[in-house]
Amino acid sequence: MEPGQAPWGKTTWTTHLQTPRKAPLIDQRHQPDNIYKLSSVISHLGDNMCTGHYISDVLDSRGSGWLCLDDAHVLRTDEATVLRATAQTAYILFYVCSGAGEGDQAPHY
DSSP: OOTTOOTTOOOOOSSOOOOOOOSOSSOOTTOOOOOEEEEEEEEEESSSTTSOEEEEEEEOTTSSOEEEEETTEEEEEOHHHHHHHTTTTEEEEEEEEOOOSTTOOSOBO
């Protein structure tokens, strides 16, 4: 089986899929520029998506650094290590939108 191929074979669409475009999706004239901060990285370790292991690096919500979650093991780490270690293995990235405008309260996930 080739990488990216489903075990049951290739799948093709027989009809053209159309989605309506509505732009802009929100009125951005009065929106402040938002600031996004990396909060978690899920990484895949292994030769292909059918085999291997997933781990997660998460930013501690108390602001005390990063944690590497690997099954039952939780290890302290730092952002530089997370970025270096996941540069080739990152599968899903999560960001927190903290906002930049006045009156912003809790971060938006």
